[in-house]
Amino acid sequence: MKAFITLIVVIAFISTGVAQDFTKAMATAKTAYGAGKLEQTHFALQQAMQEVDLIIGKEVLKLLPPKMDAMDIIAKEDNVASNIGYVGATIHRSYEKGGRKADISIISNSPLVAMTNTVLNTPLLGGMMNDGKTKTVKVQGYKARLEKQAGSTNDKNDYELQIPLGGALITFKVDDCTDTQILEFAETIPLQKIAKLIQ
């Protein structure tokens, strides 16, 4: 609980800084544009965009559940990075309890989405690429690709779920679990709210 409160305080503090940066970048952009300096305007607008991506990432972190089953947030692994001009923001959160770990990664404007969508929506291709370890599932009405991976021991498995949301890709990975468990955990991620923010 203490870690969670610290996390909220840190996010709130960083968000204030980011809001100021956005305002500053917009002021620079407007001044540069007024002076006909197009390249400087462009750079300042990119800076503003970067700030917005960071804000969006932090808002998404706030939406993610504070616990994943019995696993707690690893606050120091919360991460939001903006990659302007190529992919939007990369958002990451981890959960852990008793050696079991879960990871959520969200890449907005991900170039990998086209590939995942092709597999999900082309039964022929999905069939050809199916090695018996992947299957198509639905999570909260969204199509997703579930992949079984080798676990920490021979009798255990890790699972990875890829959910394309418009131009974004959510990757959810849980160690040592079953396919039913990962799908149950995925139900606690508010996909619709996240989609609304990042699209």
Place this chain on the structure above:
Amino acid sequence: MLCFLIALMVTNTASSQGFLKKLKDKVNKAVSKEVDKKAGIPPETGSGNSNSGSSGNPSNKGGGGLSNTAPPDVKAQMAEAETAHAAKNYSDVRYSLQQALMGVEIQLGRQILKSLPASVVALNVDTLQDIVMSTQWGWSNLNIHRVWKNNADKQLTITVGNAGIYAGLAALYFSNAGMIEANGAKQNFKQVRVKGNKAIIQYEDSKGYTLIVSIGQTSMIVWECINFANEQEVMTAANTFDIDGIKKMLGEQ
């Protein structure tokens, strides 16, 4: 390395889509043939102008096309971004910023076009083929395109652009002479300099000369020269361009 991997994946996706389209066309063609045979319809000879496609749909013979809309109003988009930001509507902030960026890029592209010479090695500009393209990805897909030609099939095309994704790969060519010299016995690909900038020149019988100059961190100028007499003529043409001016407008060092 990451850029390369992602570029590869994007290419793979594009090629897989291309493959699927080809597959679909082939299947359609084969099915139509079989249906025609069963219905007793004689096969098409392939010559002559057919008014309909293999699926029976009429072919399009022309239309008004799309009208050119004005580029986004940068000031209005910046104001909208600020309003949306105040309302914490971040998805709309992003959209408005993208529109503003596109507006700036198109204005910048037009400025660069204006700075290009009206005539190059006795070839005249064909402004009808001018293109300024921005794809909302913030600089990485800004492309400016202009053509000069004469009546004797001689043509020069210039493309000024930013190739964010390929920049790393292109840098390999500019910095690794050994790699280029290893291209077979006949050298049709070599390094040169244009006004002090590193460049590569390539010759192919089917395409003519291609000269690529790397400017700054990620921008490039490409000249495609069709029916030019020799390498010297290509270099003379390239030297008539104000490369430093373009570099400055793009904000490259």
